[in-house]
Amino acid sequence: MKYLKLQNLLMLNELIKIYKINYGIACRIGDNIYINKELENYPLLHDSILAHEFTHSSKFNKNDLLIDLNNKHLKGLKKEYYSFILTHPSSWTEFFPFGVYNKKFVISPLISGIWILGLILFYLIWKII
Numbered sequence: 001m002k003y004l005k006l007q008n009l010l011m012l013n014e015l016i017k018i019y020k021i022n023y024g025i026a027c028r029i030g031d032n033i034y035i036n037k038e039l040e041n042y043p044l045l046h047d048s049i050l051a052h053e054f055t056h057s058s059k060f061n062k063n064d065l066l067i068d069l070n071n072k073h074l075k076g077l078k079k080e081y082y083s084f085i086l087t088h089p090s091s092w093t094e095f096f097p098f099g100v101y102n103k104k105f106v107i108s109p110l111i112s113g114i115w116i117l118g119l120i121l122f123y124l125i126w127k128i129i
């Protein structure tokens, strides 16, 4: 059923190109989706992540932020997701505030925001101590 659902998404989104890359987890940039090819060894996780990327719009907006903060696609797959991250160091680039996709430098708004908040918190704690 999961597979059929993904097939429908693929048919509905003929304009979206999927690139298999060897780092990160997955991201949507414009009409391109980049997904770590290692995820193919985890079909359920792969399809859920791909379905998640399809729900994003081609331009990162407030709705995309909500999609990421309220990630429903990983429901029930969190254990598999984190185990994938822990066993695949190539996926760790997902947590960098920026990346290079199709030879283009791309800044991740959500991850950048988390890094900035983390640095502010670190600075405040540093000042208090």
Ligand SMILES: [Zn+2]
Residues within 6 Å of the ligand: 052, 053, 056, 067, 068
């Ligand atoms: Zn997302």
